[in-house]
Amino acid sequence: SRLKGKLASSCWRSSGSCSGPAGSGDSMSRHSKLQKQVLALYRQFLRAGQDKPGFIPRIRxxxxxxxxxxxxxxMHIEYLYRRGQRQLEQLRDANTKQLGSFSKPKDQN
Incomplete structure (x- = not known):
């Protein structure tokens, strides 16, 4: 299952904090509405996965x-965002013990 973490990559690859461009004077970078939604989804996943062993590394x-x-x-980002929302609901279910994963095969050219 592919989730949408695309937009926050520069924020959490380093120290986990987001700052504006060098010399901009901004303490926070500006994100699009979709980026903010993806970041919020990521945080919700981390919270929901806290009580389930092994989920946090998988989510990250x-x-x-x-x-x-x-x-x-x-379009792809929005698709993965919607898919992530559905998966989050499944994760929040007390009966969920594991997450499934689907991946498409590598190009065979």
Whole structure:
């Protein structure tokens, strides 16, 4: 299951804090509405996964992997965001013990 962590990659690859461009004077960087939604989804996943052993590393890995998606690929980002919302609901279910994963095969050219 691919989640949408694309937009926050520069924030949490380093120290986990976001700052504006060098010399900008801003203490926070500006994010688009979609970026803010993805960041909020990521935080919700981390909170929901706290009580389930092994979920936090998996959540981080999924978001980091999807951080490679180009910011201009908005349709794909929105698709993964909606998919992530559905998966979050499943994760919040007390009966959920593991998350499934689907991946498409590498190009076979």
């Amino acid at each position: 890995d999924e978001f980091r992997e999807n951080a490679r998606i180009k910011k201009t690929d908005v």
